[in-house]
Amino acid sequence: MIGWLQGTIKNYYQRGNRHIALISSGGVGYEVQLVQRDWVTLHLGDEQERWVHQVVSPDNIQLFGFSAIEERDLFRELIGVNGVGPQAALALLDALQLNELLRALIHSDLKTLCRAQGVGKRTAERMALELRSRLVNTVAPTDTEHVSLESSPQDLIATLETLGYETHEIQSALQRLNSIGGPQDGDDDDAWLRACIKLMSG
Template structure:
């Protein structure tokens, strides 16, 4: 398996929506697909180093290249999710840089994730649910950790801290996931007629209403 290439860019190629480089490595030319935002970094004749993910299929082999190892590793995590193939994984990394993408997944920002070509709401939800814990622990282990999203979005809600704590405990006891709860709380806070900061019962009712709407 090819995991890393170092050589000279001798040409670029384009096939439909796919774009990449032809790289001369010790007299052998490798066609490597890249995100478009990476293509602009390299001009013909320039020396380049790429971390590679190789996909082997019956009809041939495809190489996907990334300037940084961390981004290649993130790509591998993305395509391990059911329904997310290499092209969709590259599309996600085209739409967001690695830090933005990790934060979007940890926050459950489905709108941001769905901006990537081919990513619908169901796939965005699957990414957020399946990768939240894995990406948090992976980011902490990586050589150049990404800045993880904190809980400032929840702390900034117009609700008293004690009421917020009880509300989150209650919703988790009802079986809701953390990212579902956070999305519901943000939606309630955005309403003009949001509950009073001290009215935990009203926040609970409105949050449950929001959660039931999403489930429907």
């Protein structure tokens, strides 16, 4: 599987609504689909490197390229959601900046998610439901703009409510955690947040 590619831009073109770069590397030309905002910055002869996700189907092999590994990894999370294909995932990353997309998924901001071409309300709801706990675990604790907790149960409850959880299920999760002495991976705010989400998502 191809995960990263470095080479020279030999050509770039559109195929329908898809934006393709032909990247020459090691004597081979790779067609890589990019988000439009990256594609419009290309120039022939440029040296480029891209984090790549490879999609293999019975009759085709597709490469999707990203300027940052975080974008590539989020793309992989998105296409793991039932009903979200590579084109919809790429449309989301094209319509929204990475932090904006993460925030929309974590906070179930359906209006923002539906700004992407081909993403309807049902798809947006499914993405937010399936991804919010995983994204909080892996991304949000490093971004204080997304999740900011003070050391009090009220703030923890308020934060979880903004993620779409009901007050009664949050309180139940807190009671269960208190009964076992708190989170197993630490005692800071992020540990409590992760542990509550894990219990409520189980």
